[in-house]
Amino acid sequence: MLNINLSSIFYLIPLYFLVIAPLLRQLFPSNDPPFSPDNASNDDYNDYNDEDTSLNLNPDVLSLDDGTPVTCTAGPDTYRVHILSQAPLVIYIEDFLSHAEADHLVNISLPNYTPSTLYSSSQPQDQDVKTIDKTKRLSDRALLPRDPTVRCIESRARSFQGWKPHLYIERMWAQRYNVSGHYTHHYDWAGTAKGRGGDRISTFMVYLKAECVGGGTNFPRLRRPRGSGWCEFIECGEEVKEGVEGVTFKPIKGNAVFWENVGKDGVGWEETWHAAFPVESGEKVGLNIWSWYQPPRGRWR
Numbered sequence: 001m002l003n004i005n006l007s008s009i010f011y012l013i014p015l016y017f018l019v020i021a022p023l024l025r026q027l028f029p030s031n032d033p034p035f036s037p038d039n040a041s042n043d044d045y046n047d048y049n050d051e052d053t054s055l056n057l058n059p060d061v062l063s064l065d066d067g068t069p070v071t072c073t074a075g076p077d078t079y080r081v082h083i084l085s086q087a088p089l090v091i092y093i094e095d096f097l098s099h100a101e102a103d104h105l106v107n108i109s110l111p112n113y114t115p116s117t118l119y120s121s122s123q124p125q126d127q128d129v130k131t132i133d134k135t136k137r138l139s140d141r142a143l144l145p146r147d148p149t150v151r152c153i154e155s156r157a158r159s160f161q162g163w164k165p166h167l168y169i170e171r172m173w174a175q176r177y178n179v180s181g182h183y184t185h186h187y188d189w190a191g192t193a194k195g196r197g198g199d200r201i202s203t204f205m206v207y208l209k210a211e212c213v214g215g216g217t218n219f220p221r222l223r224r225p226r227g228s229g230w231c232e233f234i235e236c237g238e239e240v241k242e243g244v245e246g247v248t249f250k251p252i253k254g255n256a257v258f259w260e261n262v263g264k265d266g267v268g269w270e271e272t273w274h275a276a277f278p279v280e281s282g283e284k285v286g287l288n289i290w291s292w293y294q295p296p297r298g299r300w301r
């Protein structure tokens with residue numbers, strides 16, 4: 001009896017691959033057009049072949065390797081890391097930038113500020129679909145020119161993430177929040193891993209200037225860690241306002257919060273829902289370092 005079952009399985013396997021699967025493909029063709037490097041547009045952030053620069057990865061939104069050597073005058077990295085959560089991965093980074101680097105980035109951002117917009121999605125290629133809604137987001141933002149300091153920080157962000165292949169650091173933006181400046185709860189990921197094959201896999205939220213009261217970065221769905229060691233970096237005890245849930249990071253110059261937006265399965269982490277609380281007095285400038293991950297087609301399915 002057992003023998004009969006086993007041998008029928010041996011017949012069923014080739015039957016599936018040779019007959020049933022092709023038949024299913026005929027009956028239910030995939031909605032995704034096959035990717036071809038010949039007709040890849042700027043919208044296709046697909047490094048089908050890392051060596052093939054003809055793929056037109058968009059340098060307006062991604063900090064691509066353009067052959068400019070990276071020279072870090074800052075010396076070896078001296079930041080210190082503290083793991084807040086493993087799933088999703090959330091890591092607090094002390095002194096990710098030196099104060100001199102933070103001051104420099106604020107300085108080079110000054111000529112470039114325009115009001116921040118909201119996107120219908122967080123995909124960098126859709127950044128022309130914008131609206132301004134001051135109830136949801138009130139801040140100014142500035143694209144940073146890729147000077148040697150910016151390139152050094154791009155390289156630090158790549159190294160932090162283990163030089164993950166197919167990961168592109170997006171062009172960096174400074175965000176300036178005046179009194180009452182804020183950004184209501186939102187995700188940085190778009191949920192496009194399965195459809196487009198790419199998504200914003202991680203975020204570094206770096207504080208460049210923190211001369212303010214308020215302006216914390218709140219994650220209501222993260223569990224507040226135990227231990228007073230964290231109270232230097234997150235709101236604890238009486239600092240936590242009535243009704244505020246989860247973890248609120250205090251703005252501290254040079255420090256950063258790193259988190260993973262999308263898991264290995266390509267699904268966005270609900271726990272990364274976060275907000276920039278209103279600045280009550282003073283001014284805050286933040287730096288967003290987003291990483292776009294675009295593996296070869298099919299890897300994230």
Ligand SMILES: *[C@@H]1O[C@H](CO)[C@@H](O)[C@H](O)[C@H]1NC(C)=O
Binds near residue numbers: 036
């Ligand atoms: C690219 O070209 C191939 C072959 O001509 C076609 O089948 C496919 O649909 C095209 N892909 C896109 C994204 O236009």
Ligand SMILES: *[C@@H]1O[C@H](CO)[C@@H](O)[C@H](O)[C@H]1NC(C)=O
Binds near residue numbers: 103104107108
């Ligand atoms: C700020 O930038 C200006 C030029 O844009 C430069 O002259 C000045 O030294 C910079 N200051 C700092 C603190 O980096």
Ligand SMILES: *[C@@H]1O[C@H](CO)[C@@H](O)[C@H](O)[C@H]1NC(C)=O
Binds near residue numbers: 138139140178181
């Ligand atoms: C923030 O303040 C600066 C001047 O300090 C001003 O130019 C800018 O428009 C203000 N932005 C917002 C969103 O209020």
